[in-house]
Every structure is written in C-alpha cells, then in structure tokens.
Amino acid sequence: MDWTAIALSIRLATIVALILLVLGLPIAYWLTFSRWRGKFLIEAVVALPLVLPPTVLGLYVLLAIGTQSPVGRLWTAWTGHGLAFTFEALVLASILYSLPFAVQPIAAAFAQVDVSLLEASSTLGASRWRTFIRVLVPLSIDGIVTGTVLSFAHTLGEFGVVLMVGGNLPGVTRTVSIAIYDQVQGFQYAAANQTALLLLVFSFAVLASVYAILRKPWSVAALP
Amino acid sequence: MTASLKASIRKRLSDQFTLDVSLEAAPGITIVFGASGSGKSTLLRCLSGLVAPDSGHIAIGATTLFDAESGRHVPASQRRIGYVFQQLALFPHLSVAANMAYGVPHLSADERRRRITSTAERFRIGHLLDRKPRAISGGERQRAALARALVTDPQVLLLDEPLTGLDHATQSLIIDDLRAWNAAHDIPVLYVTHSHREVFALGERVLVFEDGRVLAADTPQEVMNAPAHETLAQLAGFENFFTATVTAKRPDAGVMQCRIDGTATELEIPLADTAVGSPVRLAIRAGDILLANEQPRGLSARNVLHGTLIFTVREGATVVARVDAGVCFTVHLTPSAVETLHLRQKSPVWLIVKTHSCRLVAL
Numbered sequence: 001m002d003w004t005a006i007a008l009s010i011r012l013a014t015i016v017a018l019i020l021l022v023l024g025l026p027i028a029y030w031l032t033f034s035r036w037r038g039k040f041l042i043e044a045v046v047a048l049p050l051v052l053p054p055t056v057l058g059l060y061v062l063l064a065i066g067t068q069s070p071v072g073r074l075w076t077a078w079t080g081h082g083l084a085f086t087f088e089a090l091v092l093a094s095i096l097y098s099l100p101f102a103v104q105p106i107a108a109a110f111a112q113v114d115v116s117l118l119e120a121s122s123t124l125g126a127s128r129w130r131t132f133i134r135v136l137v138p139l140s141i142d143g144i145v146t147g148t149v150l151s152f153a154h155t156l157g158e159f160g161v162v163l164m165v166g167g168n169l170p171g172v173t174r175t176v177s178i179a180i181y182d183q184v185q186g187f188q189y190a191a192a193n194q195t196a197l198l199l200l201v202f203s204f205a206v207l208a209s210v211y212a213i214l215r216k217p218w219s220v221a222a223l224p
Numbered sequence: 225m226t227a228s229l230k231a232s233i234r235k236r237l238s239d240q241f242t243l244d245v246s247l248e249a250a251p252g253i254t255i256v257f258g259a260s261g262s263g264k265s266t267l268l269r270c271l272s273g274l275v276a277p278d279s280g281h282i283a284i285g286a287t288t289l290f291d292a293e294s295g296r297h298v299p300a301s302q303r304r305i306g307y308v309f310q311q312l313a314l315f316p317h318l319s320v321a322a323n324m325a326y327g328v329p330h331l332s333a334d335e336r337r338r339r340i341t342s343t344a345e346r347f348r349i350g351h352l353l354d355r356k357p358r359a360i361s362g363g364e365r366q367r368a369a370l371a372r373a374l375v376t377d378p379q380v381l382l383l384d385e386p387l388t389g390l391d392h393a394t395q396s397l398i399i400d401d402l403r404a405w406n407a408a409h410d411i412p413v414l415y416v417t418h419s420h421r422e423v424f425a426l427g428e429r430v431l432v433f434e435d436g437r438v439l440a441a442d443t444p445q446e447v448m449n450a451p452a453h454e455t456l457a458q459l460a461g462f463e464n465f466f467t468a469t470v471t472a473k474r475p476d477a478g479v480m481q482c483r484i485d486g487t488a489t490e491l492e493i494p495l496a497d498t499a500v501g502s503p504v505r506l507a508i509r510a511g512d513i514l515l516a517n518e519q520p521r522g523l524s525a526r527n528v529l530h531g532t533l534i535f536t537v538r539e540g541a542t543v544v545a546r547v548d549a550g551v552c553f554t555v556h557l558t559p560s561a562v563e564t565l566h567l568r569q570k571s572p573v574w575l576i577v578k579t580h581s582c583r584l585v586a587l
Binding site: 114116117119120121122123124125126127130134135138139 | 272273274299300301302303304305306307309311313314315316317326327329372373376
C-alpha cells in the first residue's frame with residue numbers, strides 16, 4: 001500500500017476544502033444576492049469545471065503557472081523555484097477544479113433562507129456582516145457542510161488535473177489516484193485493488209457520516 | 225417626549241402601480257388600512273429603509289432618514305425603527321431570549337438581561353425565553369416578535385398585519401398589551417391591517433389606502449361610519465350598494481324617498497343636497513339589516529321590504545343570507561336566528577332597514 005500517496009491525497013484534499021470554504025462563502029453570497037445583470041457569466045465560469053475535461057483545465061493551469069507566464073515568474077522570484085509540478089500547483093489547480101462543488105451547495109442553501117429573516121436582522125440594527133455570521137451562515141449550515149465535504153471528496157478522487165499540473169513525483173504530487181494508475185500500469189493488480197478499496201471505503205464513510213449528520217434523525221423526534 | 229414620523233414619498237413599483245403618499249404619524253397608534261395590494265407593505269418597507277423611495281423625504285422629528293434631493297438614505301440598520309413582519313421572521317435557530325438579545329448587542333450583559341426580562345414579562349412570554357420559536361404557539365410567536373422589536377427601544381414601530389391568523393380573543397389580549405406598552409413609551413406606531421375589526425379595536429387614527437394613495441385620514445369612527453367614497457365603504461364592511469333615483473324630499477323630517485333603479489323598491493334615506501330626479505349611490509351594511517319571517521307591525525324603522533330568501537351560507541360565526549326584494553340584498557344573521565326563524569330556501573321574508581342605516585356615497 002502506498003501510504004505516502006494516501007497521506008498526500010488527504011493533505012491536499014483537506015487544504016483545498018478549507019480554502020474553498022473560505023472562498024466559497026463570499027462567492028456564493030455574491031452569486032445569490034447580486035443584482036448585476038451580467039451575473040450569469042460568473043455563474044457559467046464557476047460551473048465550467050463540471051463540464052470541462054480535466055486535461056483542458058490542467059493544460060490552462062499549466063500554461064498559466066509556467067516559467068514564461070507572469071504568475072510563474074512572480075512565484076519564481078518570490079520562492080526561488082518554479083510553480084509547475086509542485087504541491088502548491090496541485091492545490092491551485094484543485095481549487096479551480098472543485099470550485100463548483102463548494103459554491104453551488106452553499107449558494108443553493110443561501111437562496112433557501114427566507115429573505116424576511118435577513119431584513120428583520122437589518123431592522124434590528126445588524127450590519128450585513130453580522131447578518132451574514134449570525135443568521136445566514138447558521139441557517140445555511142447544511143449547504144456549507146455539504147459543499148466542504150464534496151470539495152474534499154472531489155479533490156481526493158481527482159486524476160486528470162493532477163497528472164497535467166503535478167506530474168507524478170512521489171511524496172510531492174503523486175496522489176492516490178495516480179498511484180493506483182501506476183500500479184495498474186505495472187501489473188500490480190493486488191496493490192491497486194487494495195488502494196482502490198481503501199479509497200472507496202474512506203469516501204463512502206465520509207459521505208455517509210455527513211448525510212447522517214445532515215439528516216439529524218434524533219432531532220426529528222423533538223419536533224412538536 | 226417622542227417625535228412624530230413624517231413622510232412624503234413616491235415609489236414606482238410597476239407601470240400600473242405607484243406609491244404616492246404624504247403622512248404624519250404622531251405618537252400613538254395609527255392604523256394603515258387597505259385591501260391587499262394597496263401599497264401598505266411597500267409604505268412600511270420605504271419607512272424602515274429596506275427599500276429606497278424614488279423621491280421624497282422621511283423624517284422622525286428633526287432627524288432626516290431619507291431625502292431624495294440631498295441623496296441621504298440612512299440604512300435600515302441605523303434607523304432605530306422597529307418592524308414586525310407579517311410572517312414575523314423570528315430567527316428559527318435562536319431561542320426567544322436570543323431573538324430578543326439580537327437587537328441589543330451594545331448593552332452590557334446585565335442590562336441586556338434586565339431589559340429582555342422586563343419586556344418579555346410585559347408581553348407575557350417570560351416563561352418562554354428558553355424555547356425556540358417553533359416550540360411555542362402562534363399567539364406566543366406574535367408576542368415574541370413584538371417583544372423583539374420593542375426591546376431595542378425604537379423611535380417608531382411598524383407592524384405589518386401582525387395579528388393575522390389569530391383568533392379574536394388572542395388578538396384583543398395582544399392589542400391590550402401593545403396599548404399598555406405604548407402608554408409608557410408613547411412612540412408613533414403604524415399598524416397595517418385589512419381587517420376593519422382591528423381598525424375599531426386599535427386606532428386613534430386611520431389612514432385608508434387605495435392604489436398606493438391615502439384616500440382618507442381621520443378617526444376610525446368618522447371614516448368607517450360615514451364613508452365618503454364607495455371604496456371606503458367596501459373596505460369599511462358595507463356589502464350592499466345600489467344606485468337609486470330621488471323621488472321626493474321631506475326637508476322638515478330630514479329624509480327623502482328614492483327608488484332603487486330598475487325596480488319598484490322604494491327606500492327612505494337621510495336627506496341630502498340632491499335634487500328630485502337625480503341619481504344617488506346607497507351603501508347599507510349587511511349587519512344593519514333585520515330579517516323577519518312575517519310582516520312586522522308597529523316599527524320605528526321606515527323601510528320594510530318584502531322579499532324571498534335565495535340562499536344562506538355559514539361563514540364562521542355569521543350566516544350570510546341573500547334576499548331578493550326586487551334587487552338582491554346581503555344580510556348577516558346569527559346561526560341561532562336562522563333556526564328560530566325557520567329560514568329555508570324560497571321562504572318569504574321581510575327586510576327592515578332604518579333610514580340612517582342607508583348611507584350616501586359618492587357616485
């Protein structure tokens with residue numbers, strides 16, 4: 001079993017899920033409440049990774065962070081080494097790739113919150129920020145948890161983008177899915193099977209526990 | 225001493241609908257009365273700052289909250305205007321106490337607890353402070369929403385049909401508590417409703433709304449008992465409207481005769497400045513008409529009409545009867561009266577209408 005790859009995948013998925021939680025909340029807020037007429041354009045951009053082949057996204061990210069690009073040059077000047085084929089590049093690409101999985105459930109949950117609650121909050125003297133923290137987020141917690149877990153699980157299972165942007169460097173960019181692919185290519189079916197099974201069980205356990213929490217079966221009995 | 229709310233605003237909502245009102249609400253309860261869609265809620269939303277009017281001016285005392293010319297628009301969160309929403313909008317994830325604490329984060333913990341407890345006691349929800357909104361009754365939720373708005377010590381209170389859906393007894397108790405609270409605080413309270421029962425129960429003053437305009441501003445008694453306009457009469461609970469022609473005048477008795485158009489039915493009505501042969505529009509409350517199952521004698525009422533019962537329908541505690549007496553009249557009865565009189569379809573009946581129950585409204 002390639003424990004290094006498994007640890008790397010979990011580290012990557014955790015970091016990406018946390019960053020997407022921080023980014024997803026304001027993006028979802030803007031998508032839900034903005035009255036800008038061109039909003040559909042941004043919605044389309046956010047949803048793009050759902051339909052784009054991972055190789056296409058990976059290719060553009062690679063071009064954008066290459067040594068010839070402004071981003072790549074800035075990174076090199078700052079850190080002393082290139083961005084392509086590093087763990088940081090994987091994080092960046094994964095954030096883009098999993099963005100809709102975080103934003104869409106959160107935006108859907110925001111849209112479900114009764115507008116009069118937000119209006120009541122402002123007539124009670126609350127700023128927009130206080131309304132966001134005290135009313136909108138608590139009442140959207142299901143969507144926020146779902147978005148975070150989905151972006152974690154989606155990052156854990158990605159393959160194409162990782163291969164394009166990160167390559168296959170053990171301990172740096174070699175994630176579980178790449179390790180499995182490698183094992184299959186090397187006819188190590190037993191090892192591939194073990195790793196795949198572990199990933200399957202782990203993903204199922206995470207999703208099942210989230211859905212169990214969101215269902216709150218114990219609180220149903222407490223309803224009047 | 226608290227200040228009056230003054231507003232003069234225009235807000236265009238669609239091609240067909242523009243809110244265009246000028247009003248002044250002194251401390252005390254002012255009823256805003258009108259049919260749904262007449263612009264009442266839009267008015268409250270403009271006053272509270274949730275919506276910006278297109279033009280005009282809103283002020284409480286000397287403090288300007290909105291002024292289109294200078295571009296001043298104080299946000300809702302800084303207006304200190306309490307607002308109780310029609311759907312109450314209690315935060316479902318917070319207890320009653322936390323709902324009430326929401327609007328007073330600037331107070332010290334002790335002061336906050338003291339204010340919440342005393343306001344909750346006034347509105348009789350002191351024992352419910354730890355409950356979530358979904359675990360208390362409808363009437364208790366209305367009380368919690370009122371208490372949440374009032375604990376912030378607002379300069380003005382706006383109530384958007386806050387007692388809809390409650391039984392009359394519960395409504396009256398809550399209204400009494402609101403009155404008692406305002407006797408001590410004396411701020412302008414704008415109370416939106418479409419129920420004329422609430423207008424009488426509550427208002428010192430009523431603004432009648434139609435199509436985004438104030439149609440009348442007076443005491444409830446004046447507006448409701450002598451409606452100058454047919455729309456007002458409908459809002460005020462007049463169910464019967466007829467066009468009639470004046471046939472004779474008796475200035476000495478203060479009355480005149482008229483014939484309902486298209487019929488031979490004659491009515492004696494209060495004298496008005498209308499020439500014989502001119503048309504008039506009459507409004508009669510269904511509750512002001514008496515019904516008898518045999519011809520009455522020795523009555524002071526001048527108008528006794530013979531007719532036939534068409535049908536009766538039960539609506540809550542009232543039975544609505546339709547009677548054909550040349551024209552159709554709507555009459556309100558109690559269920560026990562229907563039983564005592566042995567009323568059934570096609571029963572012959574007599575309608576009794578006092579002269580002064582016939583109101584003249586504008587044509």
